[in-house]
Amino acid sequence: VEGLRPDRWDLGGAAICIVGASVILLAPRGA
Structure with missing residues:
Protein backbone atom coordinates (compact mmCIF):
# COMPACT_ATOMS: atom_id res chain seq x y z
CA VAL A 1 0.00 0.00 0.00
CA GLU A 2 1.42 3.39 -1.01
CA GLY A 3 4.69 1.76 -2.08
CA LEU A 4 5.34 0.26 1.36
CA ARG A 5 5.70 -3.45 1.98
CA PRO A 6 3.20 -4.87 4.50
CA ASP A 7 4.88 -5.56 7.82
CA ARG A 8 4.09 -8.31 10.31
CA ALA A 27 -19.73 -22.14 12.59
CA PRO A 28 -22.73 -24.47 12.99
CA ARG A 29 -25.93 -22.57 12.34
CA GLY A 30 -27.51 -24.02 15.51
CA ALA A 31 -24.78 -22.57 17.74
Missing part, protein backbone atom coordinates in the same frame (compact mmCIF):
# COMPACT_ATOMS: atom_id res chain seq x y z
CA TRP A 9 1.35 -6.23 11.92
CA ASP A 10 -0.45 -5.84 8.58
CA LEU A 11 -0.15 -9.57 7.93
CA GLY A 12 -1.22 -10.40 11.48
CA GLY A 13 -4.27 -8.15 11.24
CA ALA A 14 -5.27 -9.70 7.92
CA ALA A 15 -4.84 -13.20 9.37
CA ILE A 16 -7.03 -12.33 12.36
CA CYS A 17 -9.73 -10.94 10.05
CA ILE A 18 -9.64 -14.06 7.85
CA VAL A 19 -9.75 -16.40 10.86
CA GLY A 20 -12.62 -14.46 12.41
CA ALA A 21 -14.59 -14.50 9.16
CA SER A 22 -13.93 -18.23 8.74
CA VAL A 23 -15.19 -18.96 12.25
CA ILE A 24 -18.37 -17.00 11.59
CA LEU A 25 -18.96 -18.55 8.16
CA LEU A 26 -18.08 -22.13 9.15
Whole structure:
Protein backbone atom coordinates (compact mmCIF):
# COMPACT_ATOMS: atom_id res chain seq x y z
CA VAL A 1 0.00 0.00 0.00
CA GLU A 2 1.42 3.39 -1.01
CA GLY A 3 4.69 1.76 -2.08
CA LEU A 4 5.34 0.26 1.36
CA ARG A 5 5.70 -3.45 1.98
CA PRO A 6 3.20 -4.87 4.50
CA ASP A 7 4.88 -5.56 7.82
CA ARG A 8 4.09 -8.31 10.31
CA TRP A 9 1.35 -6.23 11.92
CA ASP A 10 -0.45 -5.84 8.58
CA LEU A 11 -0.15 -9.57 7.93
CA GLY A 12 -1.22 -10.40 11.48
CA GLY A 13 -4.27 -8.15 11.24
CA ALA A 14 -5.27 -9.70 7.92
CA ALA A 15 -4.84 -13.20 9.37
CA ILE A 16 -7.03 -12.33 12.36
CA CYS A 17 -9.73 -10.94 10.05
CA ILE A 18 -9.64 -14.06 7.85
CA VAL A 19 -9.75 -16.40 10.86
CA GLY A 20 -12.62 -14.46 12.41
CA ALA A 21 -14.59 -14.50 9.16
CA SER A 22 -13.93 -18.23 8.74
CA VAL A 23 -15.19 -18.96 12.25
CA ILE A 24 -18.37 -17.00 11.59
CA LEU A 25 -18.96 -18.55 8.16
CA LEU A 26 -18.08 -22.13 9.15
CA ALA A 27 -19.73 -22.14 12.59
CA PRO A 28 -22.73 -24.47 12.99
CA ARG A 29 -25.93 -22.57 12.34
CA GLY A 30 -27.51 -24.02 15.51
CA ALA A 31 -24.78 -22.57 17.74
